[in-house]
């Protein structure tokens with residue numbers, strides 16, 4: 051079994067590669083839920099949905115999209131179908147491809163806020179999730195039902211069934227994460243964050259077991275501060291990562307000393323951190339076995355090794371399905387120790 055600690059888009063793209071090389075049934079995803087929000091009384095879990103929409107879609111038994119003829123068959127799966135047309139909107143990386151926004155437009159008439167773009171089909175997910183929660187299901191149970199309805203065989207665990215919410219410290223005071231990120235386009239200076247509710251939150255059922263019983267644990271190339279950070283802040287998670295017999299491998303979200311997309315660089319600088327692959331290794335050094343870094347960061351190798359970590363240098367930019375699968379294979383090799 052492979053367990054992946056996951057944020058949103060970067061993690062979802064990595065997972066598209068992983069499910070090409072590991073059967074879905076052998077993959078457990080622990081998703082950040084500190085970005086969750088309530089809109090129009092509906093519970094929205096952006097990171098969970100981003101992962102579901104990236105992994106759901108049209109499958110075919112043929113080669114992957116962009117796949118070269120020389121591509122070896124997926125290991126272990128023996129005929130796992132390839133995802134040809136993901137459900138996710140390819141332009142944004144969130145929401146559903148081809149979705150419409152009639153409901154949001156109609157809500158604007160009543161004075162509702164529309165800065166968070168919830169498409170009509172996407173809204174069905176949030177309506178259903180909220181319905182399940184009001185019937186008394188936990189977020190874990192609701193997430194499992196939704197993932198199954200989208201035809202997924204991976205296990206998706208929210209990091210916690212209790213609400214944990216990221217609040218960003220800015221010169222204008224504390225802002226809800228999505229207000230900071232989306233409504234105000236991450237323009238405010240980032241002075242730090244608070245995880246509201248973390249004191250009362252426990253890891254969701256199965257999270258600690260997924261870490262301790264896995265063959266390998268992967269930290270996806272996600273924002274270390276607001277995506278992976280909240281998962282690590284839950285009681286017992288860091289300890290489980292330190293104690294597990296599994297190899298723990300992180301994929302650096304840094305490429306050439308920068309972040310491809312999103313506010314991670316701004317947040318790291320705001321916390322007086324270096325924006326570098328080394329800094330990622332430093333943040334995870336107490337439990338990490340191996341850091342996978344991009345070729346563009348190869349100069350950091352010795353500094354990261356000095357932290358006591360193995361380092362794999364490879365191409366981490368995931369342009370097409372083929373590159374995603376190649377990166378996943380490289381990470382699996384790091385777990386199984388065949389090449390570092």
Ligand code: FO1
Pocket residue numbers: 057058059085094095096097099100144145165166167168172228231232
């Ligand atoms: N991100 C945006 O930048 N603008 C949006 O309007 C927006 C809407 C949205 C709706 C559903 C959903 O699941 C995600 C959405 N996101 C949007 C992305 C999301 O807020 C962030 O990328 C994640 O929270 C960070 O992982």
